Amino acid sequence: MKKSFLLFIALGLLFLTCSKKEETSKKEENPFFSKFNTVFNVPPFDEISEEHYMPAFKEGMRQQQEEIVAIADNPNPPSFENTLEALEKSGALLQKVSNVFGVLNGSMTNDHMQEIAKEAAPLRSKHRDDIMLNEKLFQRIKGVYDQRDKLDLTVEQNTLLEKYYKDFVRGGANLDEEKKAKLREINQELSLLTLKFGENILKENNRFEMVIEKEEDLAGLPQAVITGAAEAAKERGHEGKWVFTLHKPSMIPFLQYSERRELREKIFKAYINRGNNNDELDNKANLSKIAALRVERANLLGYKTHADFVLELNMAKKPENVYNLLNQLWKPALKIAKKEAGELQAMIHKEGKDFELQPWDWWYYAEKLKKAKYELEEEVLRQYFKLENVRDGAFYVANKLYGLQFIERDDIPKYHEDVKVFEVKEADGSHVGVLYTDYFPRASKRGGAWMNSFRKQYRLDGKEVHPVITNNGNFSKPTGGKPALISFEDVSTLFHEFGHALHGLLSDCTYNRLSGTSVPRDFVELPSQIMENWVTEPEVLRVYAKHYETGEVIPHELVDKIKKAAHFNQGFATVEYLAASFLDMDWHTLTEAKELDPIEFENKSLEKIGLIPEIVVRYRSPYFNHIFSGGYSSGYYSYIWAEVLDADAFEAFKETSLFDQKTALSFRRNILEAGGTEDPMVLYKRFRGAEPKVESLLKKRGLK
Numbered sequence: 001m002k003k004s005f006l007l008f009i010a011l012g013l014l015f016l017t018c019s020k021k022e023e024t025s026k027k028e029e030n031p032f033f034s035k036f037n038t039v040f041n042v043p044p045f046d047e048i049s050e051e052h053y054m055p056a057f058k059e060g061m062r063q064q065q066e067e068i069v070a071i072a073d074n075p076n077p078p079s080f081e082n083t084l085e086a087l088e089k090s091g092a093l094l095q096k097v098s099n100v101f102g103v104l105n106g107s108m109t110n111d112h113m114q115e116i117a118k119e120a121a122p123l124r125s126k127h128r129d130d131i132m133l134n135e136k137l138f139q140r141i142k143g144v145y146d147q148r149d150k151l152d153l154t155v156e157q158n159t160l161l162e163k164y165y166k167d168f169v170r171g172g173a174n175l176d177e178e179k180k181a182k183l184r185e186i187n188q189e190l191s192l193l194t195l196k197f198g199e200n201i202l203k204e205n206n207r208f209e210m211v212i213e214k215e216e217d218l219a220g221l222p223q224a225v226i227t228g229a230a231e232a233a234k235e236r237g238h239e240g241k242w243v244f245t246l247h248k249p250s251m252i253p254f255l256q257y258s259e260r261r262e263l264r265e266k267i268f269k270a271y272i273n274r275g276n277n278n279d280e281l282d283n284k285a286n287l288s289k290i291a292a293l294r295v296e297r298a299n300l301l302g303y304k305t306h307a308d309f310v311l312e313l314n315m316a317k318k319p320e321n322v323y324n325l326l327n328q329l330w331k332p333a334l335k336i337a338k339k340e341a342g343e344l345q346a347m348i349h350k351e352g353k354d355f356e357l358q359p360w361d362w363w364y365y366a367e368k369l370k371k372a373k374y375e376l377e378e379e380v381l382r383q384y385f386k387l388e389n390v391r392d393g394a395f396y397v398a399n400k401l402y403g404l405q406f407i408e409r410d411d412i413p414k415y416h417e418d419v420k421v422f423e424v425k426e427a428d429g430s431h432v433g434v435l436y437t438d439y440f441p442r443a444s445k446r447g448g449a450w451m452n453s454f455r456k457q458y459r460l461d462g463k464e465v466h467p468v469i470t471n472n473g474n475f476s477k478p479t480g481g482k483p484a485l486i487s488f489e490d491v492s493t494l495f496h497e498f499g500h501a502l503h504g505l506l507s508d509c510t511y512n513r514l515s516g517t518s519v520p521r522d523f524v525e526l527p528s529q530i531m532e533n534w535v536t537e538p539e540v541l542r543v544y545a546k547h548y549e550t551g552e553v554i555p556h557e558l559v560d561k562i563k564k565a566a567h568f569n570q571g572f573a574t575v576e577y578l579a580a581s582f583l584d585m586d587w588h589t590l591t592e593a594k595e596l597d598p599i600e601f602e603n604k605s606l607e608k609i610g611l612i613p614e615i616v617v618r619y620r621s622p623y624f625n626h627i628f629s630g631g632y633s634s635g636y637y638s639y640i641w642a643e644v645l646d647a648d649a650f651e652a653f654k655e656t657s658l659f660d661q662k663t664a665l666s667f668r669r670n671i672l673e674a675g676g677t678e679d680p681m682v683l684y685k686r687f688r689g690a691e692p693k694v695e696s697l698l699k700k701r702g703l704k
């Protein structure tokens, strides 16, 4: 998915018993219990029915539990082969069913599938706990780890060993019983507090409504926005009126278009005060307790701060490295943001008004300025972006870079008629893997765009297992005799997901756990985001951006406008984002487990960097769900970290040529093929010859 991603959890599995009789009768007809007898062994979709999942999950967990016991009870001294490699080989059935279910629950879900997911979740988490809390198993892994220097392991084997070992240690395996009990207590309290934090925000979002009664208060709003507000009013029992809420699709257009300044202020202030109203939904006490407990846990596990604990696994490694990046970007971004504020203020004066620009004015005047400067007709643009052409454009780039061929096949099973299946081959014709593209929306599919795998690449006992990858989107379907014509944003999204697909397809790893996209969060978007850079290159546009009727290549002026519009308001966007990243890091580099006044803390944090009053940090602490409820604590920086990487990496092509073969081969070997087998910074430096620099990103965002 763009920005968020399903990372495969090799051990995230479950256990349950099932009567012998039930097992045998179902085994015979359950396709998960035998080898997939299809072209390239893709899942036999026409044979799989929903009844097959639960028995396969349960049997898969039972099998793995048996395998784990055998590994833990092995009478021989622990070795890499009889412990780590054995762990890697365990749970094959569970993985098989998890992969298929995971993909289809995203693309072809229904109530029953969601019930199965709900039923399986606690079983899987118990199964995982049973593995992670197996003391004998940990002692064997530790046994191998302690003698790792003498074992003559390959780099990949070393990484695998470290990964398993750290998983256990970070879960508290090395602590004494008293500390283990303390850790469990902290974890439990944290899980309740973070859950409560998220629930409060959800309720805050739903509680507020701005009911508009007079038609003149709709001034400036486009018809589609008004219609949406009328529908929302009807749903909420205010028929004949209009309702706006704090949900972004409702609030943002209001801020962009409403001429009623006092109403913009009202909704904006409600938004930025969520979780901060000193009532039952207030999150201030929750979040300061969360931050304090995280410090306590980090200290217990031997880390100075929570950020040190989290970042250890990321490319960034240490809080200093994150701060260093944020600081480098902050000054130039703030400078541009101030310039933008000046332009907006000038526009206010030009309208004959004399108020000072406030945060609730920014969206409104930015929209006006954008319209005046670079009006882009979405509908005109679309005519140059026929879906099949765009997809072939992405294939063309992969062909020019890596020699890959994409051959559409109609003899490979698929799970929906809208899906297309491609065999991917090397230049010499040898088989790489299979790519499923599933681009159209339907009721059974979740929103957004993402990449996933029916099967990841790895090598088992020297035998190559080829990847089966999917790319999903929700792009415009063909309508009224016209082919599927997609927006420019969707063109970028298609290339982006295709980049993730290449990461999965070109993976060349021994172990499943390290292969393909199984890399740290601040590294995983490099292969995807770099692909977006080819989208607007004239040489590539000539291949794919042709008018769907006339075949005329997209005019230069239009491309120019797209590029310029991409720089618009980037000072604001970057500053708003960076301020939130600083705030995240500040909360998680506390060294003392002490509860603080969140608002005072936040003010100090933002004052320190000099945030201007016209811009509010993208997430204020009481509703910063990413870090206090989601999994992004000390990780909000990773979006821009990945952008620095992709801009800097693409520079290597610009310094040579767009399809320079030496650079492409180096990117393939060091990044795409390597998966998670080695430290990402080592891999990156091997490709680029140096650590990434921020200059290319500053240029790309128009901040320099």
Ligand SMILES: [Zn+2]
Binding pocket: 001, 002, 003, 004, 005, 496, 500, 525, 528
């Ligand atoms: Zn992505």
